[in-house]
Amino acid sequence: MSIAATADTSPVELDTIVAAAVAAAPALRRSSGALRAGWLRAIADALDSQKEPLVALGEEETFIPAARLRGEVARTTGQLRMFAGVAEEASYLEATLDSPRPENVPPVPDLRRLLAPLGPVAVYSASNFPFAFSVAGGDTASALAVGCPVIVKAHPGHPRLSAAVAALVADALETAGAPAGAFALVAGFEAGAALVAHPGIRAAAFTGSLRGGRALLDLAAARPDPIPFYGEFGSLNPVLVTPGADAARAGDLAQGLADSFQLGLGQLCTKPGLVFVPAGGAFERELASLVAGAPGRLLTDAIADGFRASVGALDEHPGVRRVAGATAQPSDGAAPVVYATDVATLIADDDLLEERFGPTTLLVAYDELADAVAAAERLGGSLTATLHAEAAELDPALVDRLGALAGRVLFAGWPTGVAVTWGQTHGGPWPATNSLFTSVGATAVRRFLRPVTYQSAPQEALPAELRDGNPLGIPRRVDGRPE
């Protein structure tokens, strides 16, 4: 298999790599779910076997502590094995059979439908999860699971780890018998832009900044043949603490926020970035003593520069106060710090509504809960929205409004930590994502599929999943009902 090293991929190399993916696509399309499950498990086993050297490389390149990276490898291999199960279980195919009804006007022929893979997928990996949202992460796993070749654009924040994981993935796939061209890695800004515009690419998935993601999205949309582009761009993840919750458990809530916004030094897409608290309540006071402000290194110099700039702007903002954490930022990293403002200031200044990637969060004092909700609705979409309320305060209309703002609505706990399950949604309205799908969890595969219906097909022409008698025993809908 063709694996680029850490050097930038040239246009000629890119053409060769995409051509190999295009050539591999029919074999992947015809492969069985059981076969692809074996490929994914082989990748997971390979990652597990090389965990320690990979973690060491990741620590060196990203400054993420080894313990967290070990957890991330486990998350990544768990994710690969979950998608193996999704491929085998096969409900994702949405196999649907309609019996002929010649008496209808117009007559209904024999129709049998399944979801088929789109073809080669470009995956743009993220800086902040060098395993789980990177070379062998969820996008790669979900695309391979349903039979799409994958070409990963390496994140420049961890080039050697990307190359190492890619080599391991390619070897595992080759040993497991996957077609050459099923997987490759490319590197470099220009190769990344050329990839999404390449005629051989049929879809793209991206996790990163709004600026970079929007540029790629625009390239995808401007193609002679536009392709789906699934972007995750950033999120403020508002939290709403009601007066009742503040009165009943401000201390516990403040501890929860302190843990959540500092996790991964605040470099998680689900970091709670805006926390609405009742004016004059206990929350701010409780939080003050819980943020030590110990500094650390951020993922890249660019992220550290961006963090210091956004914190600096808050320091100088006349309507914003520092209320906890570091009084000054180190020159080579970041120190956790919490700011506070009020609803009126927030909604008067769009700059306060931008994501601040790193260990900071902004408390927003409100007089009336309704003002806080209205302010949250001005933020645009988020991956998550969190409501900490007492039972008597739960208003169906409020819950409905929060559901319109985010892909996940929490009623306890904090948004960091995204379980990889069937029911997860990691997505949300613009600018959190531009997608109607989740990028985490079992249904992430739907991004890389399109329906195909076979009409009046002889048995031998049908995919096995659609034949009479359900020879593969998969979940199917027949004449509108589960088989």
Add this chain to the structure above:
Amino acid sequence: MSIAATADTSPVELDTIVAAAVAAAPALRRSSGALRAGWLRAIADALDSQKEPLVALGEEETFIPAARLRGEVARTTGQLRMFAGVAEEASYLEATLDSPRPENVPPVPDLRRLLAPLGPVAVYSASNFPFAFSVAGGDTASALAVGCPVIVKAHPGHPRLSAAVAALVADALETAGAPAGAFALVAGFEAGAALVAHPGIRAAAFTGSLRGGRALLDLAAARPDPIPFYGEFGSLNPVLVTPGADAARAGDLAQGLADSFQLGLGQLCTKPGLVFVPAGGAFERELASLVAGAPGRLLTDAIADGFRASVGALDEHPGVRRVAGATAQPSDGAAPVVYATDVATLIADDDLLEERFGPTTLLVAYDELADAVAAAERLGGSLTATLHAEAAELDPALVDRLGALAGRVLFAGWPTGVAVTWGQTHGGPWPATNSLFTSVGATAVRRFLRPVTYQSAPQEALPAELRDGNPLGIPRRVDGRPE
């Protein structure tokens, strides 16, 4: 409800109409499937009750014969009632519950997911199905079914029919108790462009030409917050007649093609536009006597002009022969005519690969079946691909290649006639559509939905569909398996 008449909608009127849809969105989002099913059936009943005056209006504006329009009204009301059933059945919600697993690393909280409506949807109606793909057609029905307000852009080919149907839909919805703002009609080129760019619109569906559709798609993609745009743009619908099928039943096949390409005077998006036949076979000879060439009026003057221009280009093309039907076109309409060429000529001239909307089709003689398949792969995507083959000629690789070209692959019959069922796919790769979904059949609703997950929610905060004990008795997945 606000219903524009046939006059162009002004910018101020458009703002008012979209604001009403935005205001209605929360009530629609919270409405039950059973309630919305009632709305759709009320619309269907109203259409049935006014069938004859509507058909008369349609005949006057579109020149489509009354008999076909009556059938189309029945298709449209059947479609509305099918989507009512989809809303009630509720499997479209993909309701999914994950039990908490605190022992996992990281722990899995209680997660409950469903698909929620996007909000106001713009529907651009088509010229060629003034009922089924127009004001009360499949896009409108599928969006309303899942709780999205709808604003239809009327097609200028049938303005009075559009206004009449819109008034009837609005009355039916109001009487059935739907929120004001759930439905409206707008008219005019500029209002159509402004609609897809309007901040209140969350998705758009379009059926029409590639040129007009691409312009709207580009507007949707260039928004500050890009929205999903589901376009159906045109399709060549290749047919492949194998040597065995030609030898066994050329007469029957030729009759089938003659009926199919002339249906609706060739103004159907599934018209077979390119038919690959073995060189020296019987097909062309059989077809010659089956195309009488009787003229008729096309939908609009623009379509008639376009048809005469494309037929004229074939008449003058040195590599194309007229083999059946009219020798000349009438000045005020169109007469069915069949042309023939060969694979080498086809692939040398991109102009021959463009859709010719109207009563014509192009036979393409091939020497080797493989050449015909390779030529079909140069067409780009189609809504349908049809294979007429004898059993011994069915090659899995060939079937797979046809599946990559289209959303529906037929092994008998002809692509015109699209049954409205669970297993239908009316979609296909670019330029047929830009969509991963069908626009006909039960799963068309997925275009207007996005996932929302509730984490650790108290029972009273959950939608009824996700509560313990499944109080609504809907299909759900619990811990990865059907409940």
